[in-house]
Amino acid sequence: xxxxxxxxxxxxxxxxxxxxxxxxxxxxxxxxxxxxxxxxxxxxxxxxxxxxxxxxxxxxxxxxxxxxxxxxxxxxxxxxxxxxxxxxxxxxxxxxxxxxxxxxxxxxxxxxxxxxxxxxxxxxxxxxxxxxxxxxxxxxxxxxxxxxxxxxxxxxxxxxxxxxxxxx
Numbered sequence: 001x002x003x004x005x006x007x008x009x010x011x012x013x014x015x016x017x018x019x020x021x022x023x024x025x026x027x028x029x030x031x032x033x034x035x036x037x038x039x040x041x042x043x044x045x046x047x048x049x050x051x052x053x054x055x056x057x058x059x060x061x062x063x064x065x066x067x068x069x070x071x072x073x074x075x076x077x078x079x080x081x082x083x084x085x086x087x088x089x090x091x092x093x094x095x096x097x098x099x100x101x102x103x104x105x106x107x108x109x110x111x112x113x114x115x116x117x118x119x120x121x122x123x124x125x126x127x128x129x130x131x132x133x134x135x136x137x138x139x140x141x142x143x144x145x146x147x148x149x150x151x152x153x154x155x156x157x158x159x160x161x162x163x164x165x166x167x168x
Contacts, residue, residue: 022062032095035060042068043089044079045098063090069099 026041035043042063059080065071068090071078079085087098 019062022064026060026062029060030058032058032089036089036091036095040064042071042078042091043095044081044084045087045089045095046079046081046084063088069093069102072099 022040026035026038029035029038029041032043032045035041038060040063041060044059044061046058061079063071063078065074069088071088071090072085076082076085079088086100086103089095089098093102
């Protein structure tokens with residue numbers, strides 16, 4: 001047997017990585033690209049301060065979740081500092097895209113599609129109602145034409161004349 005085949009067989013029967021081993025494997029990485037190259041690791045980019053004496057506590061942390069950028073929703077303590085929970089960088093999004101950015105873009109796109117769909121459905125309903133109304137399926141008394149009566153000049157001016165005619 002070839003050595004690579006033997007190593008593959010051994011990996012199938014070996015014990016899986018423990019949580020502690022996973023932690024140490026991720027924690028030893030010191031840069032974002034290096035961290036994201038490792039399977040099951042995410043980068044927490046936290047920067048305290050706004051001047052030249054910034055305190056950097058960047059860290060590579062284990063992230064075993066199926067949807068890595070949603071890790072803060074599952075566990076509040078994914079990143080060491082609570083302020084950076086939703087700033088986590090994950091695979092396949094890369095070092096320049098945080099969870100907040102991903103969620104904002106996703107919600108914006110889905111929201112836009114929902115608004116467009118609702119607008120289209122309202123327009124379609126309005127057109128159908130208009131076609132249905134044109135078929136004169138609805139007959140409203142106030143939409144009927146003017147009542148057919150005699151000419152206004154031929155009507156009596158006084159009500160008593162009308163009553164008097166009926167009495168004769």
